[in-house]
């Protein structure tokens with residue numbers, strides 16, 4: 001199927017989507033708080049003729065927009081959540097908060113680009129299906145709270161991907177490549193200790209310190225590190241210290257733990273060991289313990305068939321050309337990154353990146369046999385267990401820029417970011433269109449997933465009864 005069928009649409013309609021992306025960069029809303037961002041997507045999708053189901057999976061900012069009818073059903077996944085504390089002036093070469101962003105947040109992972117490119121790809125596919133008279137359904141999934149809230153896992157648990165033939169998405173990055181990687185599964189849980197308050201000077205023997213319990217739990221978890229598999233990760237944030245008064249025996253203390261490992265079953269084993277450490281700490285201090293699962297997501301399953309298809313489209317489209325101004329800005333930004341960051345970015349590629357240029361101006365080769373290991377997590381993981389899923393990455397930032405940094409936010413509205421976003425939309429649309437017309441390829445991708453699931457069936461890592469961690473006002 002010819003790429004021009006979707007490409008012409010994207011070429012002549014892209015300006016509206018660059019504006020949408022820039023608007024969402026400015027809204028910079030945190031996970032499950034993305035009211036303005038979701039509303040902007042939804043309003044545009046309705047005007048484009050999509051049928052939109054809002055508030056799906058019990059999440060006010062989650063939605064599914066659909067066009068066409070019958071099968072196959074191709075899903076294109078979008079995100080739009082920002083990160084706390086990363087407000088940053090656009091195009092600035094130093095760390096400084098932006099006056100444009102009132103809430104102090106920032107798009108440190110580029111999800112404003114992610115959601116908008118996915119949206120644009122879905123509209124281009126809808127247009128192509130209608131013009132060419134191709135049967136099938138295209139869906140744009142508005143997926144909230146990728147950053148630690150794992151919206152897609154809740155959406156998967158709600159069955160929203162059960163009838164999907166294949167799913168396509170991308171992530172903004174520093175290179176043009178297929179995301180041929182394995183991510184870590186993760187489980188997040190609150191550990192809350194309850195003790196007895198007392199005067200810390202006059203009657204400490206009457207008190208039972210929840211803060212002591214929490215400190216002992218953290219020490220236990222830190223001793224656990226030597227005896228867990230090397231790719232596992234355990235992090236925690238203390239969410240309640242029990243107050244600021246040292247002369248009170250703290251009656252409450254809690255922490256949010258993130259436990260990551262290559263597979264769900266590794267995570268579950270490690271989680272049980274962390275729970276035992278917490279129980280031990282409660283016993284030592286004579287405190288009560290409450291454990292509450294917050295959220296979770298699965299490791300990513302790669303699909304070789306879809307990887308090869310998307311790679312072919314990416315190679316056919318090729319890297320964008322850059323203006324002298326874009327190259328100079330990227331060069332300046334590149335100089336704010338450290339050698340270790342450049343080396344780290346190079347590890348995601350199949351061949352070492354020794355070119356001194358600040359912008360990755362080619363398409364990386366695909367080696368399905370040698371995936372890279374990402375020690376982060378993504379809720380695309382759960383989608384990949386229920387439908388064949390593929391992701392690409394395009395160069396939106398100077399090579400070596402780290403995600404979740406001020407530099408990532410500063411470059412989020414640059415010409416390079418816009419070009420990367422448009423390339424991602426073109427690649428996703430071309431990949432989707434091929435799947436609508438090449439039933440053999442789609443069948444091969446589905447067989448590959450089913451063979452994998454025959455060895456290990458999918459079990460949603462979020463237990464039934466655990467609800468999405470929505471803001472209280474939602």
Ligand SMILES: [Zn+2]
Nearest residue numbers: 109111146171
């Ligand atoms: Zn991200």
